[in-house]
Amino acid sequence: MAGPKRIITLSIGSQTISMAEFSREKRGMLKLKHVETRDLIPDPAADASRSSQGALHISEMTAALKAKSQTVKCTLPAQATFSRLVKIPSFSQDEFSKTVAFEAQQNIPYPLAEVTWDYKTVADASSQEPEVLIVAAKNDLLDEWTAGIADSKLKLSTIDLSPLAIYNAFRYNYGEPEGCSLLIDLGARTTNLLFIETGKFFVRTISSGGNALTAAVAKEFGEPMMAAEERKCGSGSIGRGSNFAEDEDPDVAKLAKVLRNAVTRLHAEIARSISFYRSQQGGSAPSKIYLAGGGANMPLMKEFWEEKLNLEVERLNPFRCVLAAHDRIPALSKLAPVLGEHVGLALEYVSQCPVSVNLLPQSIRSKGRLAQICIAIGLAAASVCAPVLVWGISLRKSAEVAVTLKDELTPRLEKLERTDRQIKATQAEIKSKLDSIIPLQTAIAERDYWVRLIDHIHSCLPKKYVWVTNLQIPQKDPTKEAVSNSPFGFTAEEQSAATQAAASKSGSAKAEPGKQAQPPAQTRLVIKGLYLENPESVAVVDAFGKSLSAENPFFTTTAPDQWVRTNKPNPVDWAQDFSIPVELKTPPQKTLKVAP
Numbered sequence: 001m002a003g004p005k006r007i008i009t010l011s012i013g014s015q016t017i018s019m020a021e022f023s024r025e026k027r028g029m030l031k032l033k034h035v036e037t038r039d040l041i042p043d044p045a046a047d048a049s050r051s052s053q054g055a056l057h058i059s060e061m062t063a064a065l066k067a068k069s070q071t072v073k074c075t076l077p078a079q080a081t082f083s084r085l086v087k088i089p090s091f092s093q094d095e096f097s098k099t100v101a102f103e104a105q106q107n108i109p110y111p112l113a114e115v116t117w118d119y120k121t122v123a124d125a126s127s128q129e130p131e132v133l134i135v136a137a138k139n140d141l142l143d144e145w146t147a148g149i150a151d152s153k154l155k156l157s158t159i160d161l162s163p164l165a166i167y168n169a170f171r172y173n174y175g176e177p178e179g180c181s182l183l184i185d186l187g188a189r190t191t192n193l194l195f196i197e198t199g200k201f202f203v204r205t206i207s208s209g210g211n212a213l214t215a216a217v218a219k220e221f222g223e224p225m226m227a228a229e230e231r232k233c234g235s236g237s238i239g240r241g242s243n244f245a246e247d248e249d250p251d252v253a254k255l256a257k258v259l260r261n262a263v264t265r266l267h268a269e270i271a272r273s274i275s276f277y278r279s280q281q282g283g284s285a286p287s288k289i290y291l292a293g294g295g296a297n298m299p300l301m302k303e304f305w306e307e308k309l310n311l312e313v314e315r316l317n318p319f320r321c322v323l324a325a326h327d328r329i330p331a332l333s334k335l336a337p338v339l340g341e342h343v344g345l346a347l348e349y350v351s352q353c354p355v356s357v358n359l360l361p362q363s364i365r366s367k368g369r370l371a372q373i374c375i376a377i378g379l380a381a382a383s384v385c386a387p388v389l390v391w392g393i394s395l396r397k398s399a400e401v402a403v404t405l406k407d408e409l410t411p412r413l414e415k416l417e418r419t420d421r422q423i424k425a426t427q428a429e430i431k432s433k434l435d436s437i438i439p440l441q442t443a444i445a446e447r448d449y450w451v452r453l454i455d456h457i458h459s460c461l462p463k464k465y466v467w468v469t470n471l472q473i474p475q476k477d478p479t480k481e482a483v484s485n486s487p488f489g490f491t492a493e494e495q496s497a498a499t500q501a502a503a504s505k506s507g508s509a510k511a512e513p514g515k516q517a518q519p520p521a522q523t524r525l526v527i528k529g530l531y532l533e534n535p536e537s538v539a540v541v542d543a544f545g546k547s548l549s550a551e552n553p554f555f556t557t558t559a560p561d562q563w564v565r566t567n568k569p570n571p572v573d574w575a576q577d578f579s580i581p582v583e584l585k586t587p588p589q590k591t592l593k594v595a596p
Helices: 044-065 093-107 139-151 162-174 210-221 225-235 250-280 301-309 326-338 340-350 362-436 438-446 449-460 539-548
Strands: 006-012 016-024 030-039 071-076 082-087 115-124 130-138 155-161 180-186 191-197 200-206 286-292 312-315 466-472 523-532 555-557 575-584
Touching (some): 006 044, 006 340, 016 044, 016 340, 030 044, 030 326, 030 340, 044 139, 071 139, 082 093, 082 200, 093 115, 093 130, 115 139, 130 139, 139 155, 155 162, 155 340, 162 180, 162 191, 162 340, 191 250, 200 250, 210 225, 225 250, 250 301, 286 301, 286 326, 362 438, 449 466, 466 539, 523 539, 539 555
Parallel strands (some): 006 071, 071 155, 180 286, 286 312
Antiparallel strands (some): 006 016, 016 030, 115 130, 180 191, 191 200, 466 523
């Protein structure tokens, strides 16, 4: 999955805001490079100024990480959002989306126009009713935080829920759990419970957290929330119970007892949630506990849950499969439980997360799409103008090169033109000489014309019965139109004289201007002969004529209906005559008559 090499994530909590920088390493691995953390005033009376405090802290952390103009993904705390798992009948995709929208309208306690909501199919409770997680947040709250992020020059792309980001980090580092695992995210104002089993998970939020412990301390010691928070973080630990000796300092011992009582009330809520999950959701009893959030680092908190739940308890380590910079490794032992949200957000850049939603307001999404459209239009315009600009630059450079080449080539061109004129004069002289020897070439070519023609005719003769007695080129007699006294019965047309060829093979005269050139007249040659009486009779003459019809350079044979074959039985004559006219292809310049 392609993604940026530098990844910035932001976690907005009810009491702590943190920003982390990851880098994308080879083979899709994540590496934590830097973390910045800022605390908000824990007093609930300061809630009105929480967004302005957060905006100031975000600006400071952005400057510390040098992350201006970077794209950022962020999470919101559970108490700022609403989430509900519902079962939706399995319909077509269009009907399914409409049903989810109807369920969202029924379950979200605000008008849909006042919230931004999203959903994700998380598990199939059965083949007929898939389970869908619906999440929502009020637009007023989203607008406050998105404005603070925008003022810090960050580009917000995703607003996710804190429990879902932690769930993605857990699945990436621990894989598919065996049995049921319970992840307890101890936050400042809420405690998020994630029941994780093979193929499903369940989220429940309890409205009690670290601030409830601080309020109990403030009440017991009669001091304001800020002082109680300092006391809790400075010397607070969970009491071990009556079976263990108390601390020598009475204030520390008193504080440990107060914190244990407050966490015990939280344990009662968690026990009820476990019973609800098993009875109403069809889940299994947890076999292992993971602690996350700021409360996981309180001294003896892990031992308290091991004692109360009688299960193996482990602090969540979201860096089992994530690298870390060497200078960050010593601090990760304490920071690891509170950085699961950052790991879950960063994983969306490098892998397909099991569950992810986006509560980014529609106004920001529209701006993002508008920016993408503007960028696309700009790139399209650049792609159109760039070739024209390149073409213009190339033309200018080509013109400069052409001028330079012209200056270099002009003297050489003039020299070549003089040489060309000399060559043309020589070629004209050569042509004149060649024209003068054409008659000699023609005479040489035609010197043995008749010898070769007769040899060809001789090669076509059968081995017996047929021989040629006469080769005749009939002369035209315009006074005779009827049948002549020829012993072979030729008509006047057959005896029409063939004119001399109008043009020789080369050097023929050009037609006069304005007159169309006439095609050369063909010359007819009549092959006359005798054939003996034989069993095949006149068929031997036809075979001879067909042999003459084969392709040759001398003549083309006329159609058989123009051949003359005497086929009259005569007991006196021992042979009968025949004649086969042919058309000469390239006759000699002078008509010759060959007689036996």
